[in-house]
Amino acid sequence: MQQNPDGIRRLMDLGSALAKVYIERLTGAFATYTHHLKQSADGVCLPFVIGAFIKPHEWDSYLADSFRRSLLFWDTLRRRGDQWIADEAEGKPTALIFDHEVVVDGKSLPRRCNYSLLRILPPPGIQIDERKRPFVILDPRAGHGPGNGGFKKESEIGVALAAGHPVYAVNFLREPELGQTILDVCSAEAEFMRVVAARHPGSPKPVVIGNCQAGWAVMMLAASQPSLTGPIVINGAPLSYWGGADGKNPMRYAGGLLGGSWTALLASDLGCGWFDGANLVSNFESLNPANTLWNKYYHLYSNVDTEIPRFLEFERWWGGFYFMNENEIRWIVNHLFLGNKLARGEIKSAPGSVFNLKAIRSPIIVFASKGDNITPPQQAFNWISDVYGSAEDIEANAQVIVGLLHENIGHLGIFVSGKVAAKEHAEIVELLEHIERLAPGLYEMKITDEPGDEEPPEYHVTLERRTLENLGALNKYHRLDEKPLRWWRTYRN
Numbered sequence: 001m002q003q004n005p006d007g008i009r010r011l012m013d014l015g016s017a018l019a020k021v022y023i024e025r026l027t028g029a030f031a032t033y034t035h036h037l038k039q040s041a042d043g044v045c046l047p048f049v050i051g052a053f054i055k056p057h058e059w060d061s062y063l064a065d066s067f068r069r070s071l072l073f074w075d076t077l078r079r080r081g082d083q084w085i086a087d088e089a090e091g092k093p094t095a096l097i098f099d100h101e102v103v104v105d106g107k108s109l110p111r112r113c114n115y116s117l118l119r120i121l122p123p124p125g126i127q128i129d130e131r132k133r134p135f136v137i138l139d140p141r142a143g144h145g146p147g148n149g150g151f152k153k154e155s156e157i158g159v160a161l162a163a164g165h166p167v168y169a170v171n172f173l174r175e176p177e178l179g180q181t182i183l184d185v186c187s188a189e190a191e192f193m194r195v196v197a198a199r200h201p202g203s204p205k206p207v208v209i210g211n212c213q214a215g216w217a218v219m220m221l222a223a224s225q226p227s228l229t230g231p232i233v234i235n236g237a238p239l240s241y242w243g244g245a246d247g248k249n250p251m252r253y254a255g256g257l258l259g260g261s262w263t264a265l266l267a268s269d270l271g272c273g274w275f276d277g278a279n280l281v282s283n284f285e286s287l288n289p290a291n292t293l294w295n296k297y298y299h300l301y302s303n304v305d306t307e308i309p310r311f312l313e314f315e316r317w318w319g320g321f322y323f324m325n326e327n328e329i330r331w332i333v334n335h336l337f338l339g340n341k342l343a344r345g346e347i348k349s350a351p352g353s354v355f356n357l358k359a360i361r362s363p364i365i366v367f368a369s370k371g372d373n374i375t376p377p378q379q380a381f382n383w384i385s386d387v388y389g390s391a392e393d394i395e396a397n398a399q400v401i402v403g404l405l406h407e408n409i410g411h412l413g414i415f416v417s418g419k420v421a422a423k424e425h426a427e428i429v430e431l432l433e434h435i436e437r438l439a440p441g442l443y444e445m446k447i448t449d450e451p452g453d454e455e456p457p458e459y460h461v462t463l464e465r466r467t468l469e470n471l472g473a474l475n476k477y478h479r480l481d482e483k484p485l486r487w488w489r490t491y492r493n
Contacts, residue, residue, distance in 0.1 A: 095320070114174075
């Protein structure tokens with residue numbers, strides 16, 4: 001077996017960089033903890049607090065405020081626990097706050113799966129025009145349950161309803177069907193699109209929105225059934241899995257440094273063939289220990305008079321873990337996260353055929369953020385360079401691709417933030433018809449605030465031509481930091 005000393009050396013260097021990142025984040029977590037501890041204790045005259053004073057006449061108000069905050073804080077954590085127990089007893093229902101009805105149950109399909117198609121029922125005061133283009137929202141199956149595209153009024157589902165569009169959501173149950181595969185799920189989603197189209201025969205093809213892990217599912221659907229989908233919106237979706245900034249985004253190195261997919265398969269074995277989504281969520285939590293261990297609780301305590309509803313709303317979704325079977329997690333890890341095969345057209349969709357992203361005929365809107373440490377912009381955009389050799393190649397394929405890059409929002413904020421929904425997602429909904437009429441090519445969408453005191457604020461949107469060289473600016477080392485990952489894939493094979 002031939003080994004590559006340069007590749008091994010590079011992998012060791014990246015391992016050192018990864019360790020450095022974790023040490024820096026743990027150090028940062030401790031520094032943040034110390035800083036907030038000093039702030040919370042500032043002015044308190046206790047033996048173990050140095051140089052801190054509270055004036056005698058302020059003690060009563062300080063202690064009363066602290067006592068009330070503590071009561072509300074601990075009571076909120078109690079309510080979170082009660083909420084978790086109640087949801088557990090109900091089998092972890094969807095986090096959707098909108099009323100809905102089941103249109104198609106995946107268990108009734110020839111290739112059974114735990115997915116279903118829901119029709120979102122508009123809340124009072126909102127009129128839906130059945131002739132308008134329908135929207136179909138797919139949420140990620142990455143440890144958590146469905147509903148994050150609509151667990152608050154200001155959401156992807158909320159802005160589509162407010163614009164008068166019929167809205168559907170793809171739901172999934174906590175436990176997969178016996179023997180179900182990722183391709184079974186893809187087949188069910190194609191059937192859902194046919195049903196939506198049949199229910200709105202006079203409307204344009206449905207918009208399909210994929211959040212995070214649902215992004216690659218949407219792209220596979222559109223590549224295998226290009227006649228079924230209208231414009232595609234993928235939010236914080238990893239499609240080029242080895243991309244990232246050198247020494248950062250450590251999740252992309254984990255598979256190689258840990259030796260491949262054996263950890264996921266071991267977890268499945270320990271679960272008697274089921275992979276618990278809590279394992280994925282623990283990976284996300286480890287990326288920012290400062291927030292996991294301190295920041296989010298301090299934010300609740302310091303804003304306890306206003307923060308409780310939002311905290312409980314988010315924790316209901318974040319703390320609800322769903323399962324995959326061993327076959328599904330093996331397929332995802334080997335084909336996507338380690339294999340990185342989707343953009344290269346190496347995943348079989350059926351005997352004799354593969355998922356070819358060039359086969360997609362609908363406009364594609366890619367929304368990512370520089371503040372996303374789970375799906376960094378490189379993972380969201382680099383697939384375009386992998387599939388197309390140049391902007392001219394995109395044009396020759398009669399394809400329209402629009403990129404939208406947020407400056408600082410985190411991964412979850414891309415598809416759960418109310419502010420992002422009211423601005424970026426609302427503008428995407430507003431511009432879809434215009435995007436469909438664009439000449440083929442690569443574009444960047446820019447959204448800027450119009451000056452004025454209007455509520456809600458007015459935004460100015462531009463679409464500017466871009467080249468693949470512009471995308472290359474996201475990669476500081478021209479993707480050389482992906483070389484060890486390519487070497488690892490070759491070594492495994």
